[in-house]
Amino acid sequence: MRRLLPALLAAAALALAPLPAAAHKVVAAIFATNPAIEGEVGFSNGDMAADIPIEVVDPDGNPLGTTRTDADGVFLFTPTQRVTHVFRADLGAGHVAEITVAADDLPADLGQQAAAPAEGSPAAATAAVPADLDQRIAQAVRAEVKPLRKDLMAFKEHKNLESILGGIGYIMGLFGLGFYLAARRRLNTR
Secondary structure, eight states, X not given: OTTHHHHHHHHHHHHHSOOOOOOOOEEEEEEEOSSOEEEEEEETTSOBOOSOEEEEEOTTOOEEEEEEOOTTSEEEEOOSSSSOEXXXXXXXXXXXXXXXXXXXXXXXXXXXXXOOOOTTSHHHHHTTSOTTHHHHHHHHHHHHHHHHHHHHHHHHHOOOHHHHHHHHHHXXXXXXXXXXXXXXXXXXXX
């Protein structure tokens, strides 16, 4: 019985030991695109934060506006001032995302009216291009890149069981090699 007692205590200690929780963390990305700021909020397992309110404030906490994420966790905000913008999203259960866009990352002409180009100038020739062409191109690129960003964020945060078991096996192999060399050394000294 005395031999069994240490084994039973060790088994009880292992059974009562806290197990790792299957937790995830909040991941967020933001991009200053002219004329808007686009961002996305989600979790490290690849789930995106759908229909979440986003509060936009300056560094002093003064409100600049609000926006909401769509079904894919993406939000769009059009700034009106060239100041640093802080975006905060409360995802519940203690998960809060906070992302900052520096004032230097915003367009220099934000809030200023563009002057009309003189007729006959090279700028007047480019004025014939639809005014919203840049916005349409940006929207098309965002639509194509969105799934790639989502997959990349999930991949960066993913720790799979194979990696963990491989690391444990590597460590055990090093210990085994050490014990083998120690045993050989002990046999050679006898």
